[in-house]
Amino acid sequence: MGVMLSILSEAEEHHADTINKMNCLGLVLGAEDTTSITLTWALSLLLNNRDKLSKVQQELDVHIGKDRLLLTESDTKNLVYLQSIIKETLRLYPPAPLSVIHEAIEDCTVNGYHVSAGTWLIMNIHKIHHDPLIWANPFEFQPERFITTHKDIDVRGQNFELVPFGSGGRMCPGVSFALQVLQLMLANVLHWFEFETPSGIAVDMREGLEITSSKAAPLEVHITPRLPAFVYNSTNSIRAYPG
Numbered sequence: 001m002g003v004m005l006s007i008l009s010e011a012e013e014h015h016a017d018t019i020n021k022m023n024c025l026g027l028v029l030g031a032e033d034t035t036s037i038t039l040t041w042a043l044s045l046l047l048n049n050r051d052k053l054s055k056v057q058q059e060l061d062v063h064i065g066k067d068r069l070l071l072t073e074s075d076t077k078n079l080v081y082l083q084s085i086i087k088e089t090l091r092l093y094p095p096a097p098l099s100v101i102h103e104a105i106e107d108c109t110v111n112g113y114h115v116s117a118g119t120w121l122i123m124n125i126h127k128i129h130h131d132p133l134i135w136a137n138p139f140e141f142q143p144e145r146f147i148t149t150h151k152d153i154d155v156r157g158q159n160f161e162l163v164p165f166g167s168g169g170r171m172c173p174g175v176s177f178a179l180q181v182l183q184l185m186l187a188n189v190l191h192w193f194e195f196e197t198p199s200g201i202a203v204d205m206r207e208g209l210e211i212t213s214s215k216a217a218p219l220e221v222h223i224t225p226r227l228p229a230f231v232y233n234s235t236n237s238i239r240a241y242p243g
């Protein structure tokens with residue numbers, strides 16, 4: 001924010017405050033929906049696949065244990081199965097299924113196709129992520145694929161079969177922050193609570209018709225504590241986060 005405030009001069013076409021407000025709004029809009037949608041789908045997928053929910057909670061028990069409340073960033077790098085759950089969620093439900101529109105600024109050829117300057121290009125991320133030539137059982141939730149057959153595939157724009165954040169010069173600038181937040185939040189809530197659906201019924205997985213791939217029906221869950229009571233009461237765990 002300091003850099004943004006300092007580099008814009010009053011000589012710009014628009015007032016510096018207007019540009020800064022627009023950039024801030026862009027960041028908030030780009031960040032909020034995408035992150036909350038991914039966490040909602042991840043939890044929904046786990047509730048409908050309880051064997052995988054147990055498996056990730058076992059991973060948490062092994063690496064964190066039940067006598068500590070808060071996980072930090074240094075914990076999440078050991079949570080390989082949790083990371084594969086996030087990748088598989090982003091594969092099945094990319095929050096921006098059609099990315100954002102790009103316009104070719106000059107004539108070019110992409111993979112043998114001529115693209116004239118001014119053409120609008122829309123990347124169908126959802127389709128790529130469900131391509132049966134790349135993904136076995138593409139509509140099934142199989143986080144294990146990211147520790148076996150697809151273990152070298154990452155979401156950071158280098159592997160074109162998995163591009164939830166886009167790729168290239170205009171790919172999502174929030175990718176690292178988003179992955180950190182997703183890992184920390186999912187790991188913490190799965191560590192703290194047991195989750196059930198009301199009456200044990202399966203989560204309705206229909207998608208809404210919006211620019212972002214939100215759920216059509218809200219996710220409802222019952223939560224109960226997973227850790228011994230003294231852990232929730234421990235103020236030491238809260239102090240793990242400075243400030």
Ligand code: HEM
Nearest residue numbers: 030031034035095096099164165166167170171172174178
């Ligand atoms: C699960 C989380 C997220 C996903 C899946 C996601 C996905 C995307 C995608 C697909 C694009 C378009 C890329 C392209 O044009 O090729 C994009 C752009 C953008 N994202 Fe994200 N995003 C996420 C989180 C965030 C966060 C946390 C921030 C900010 C803190 C953010 C800020 C932005 C901005 C500012 C752009 C526009 C970049 C530009 O036009 O140059 N996003 N994002």
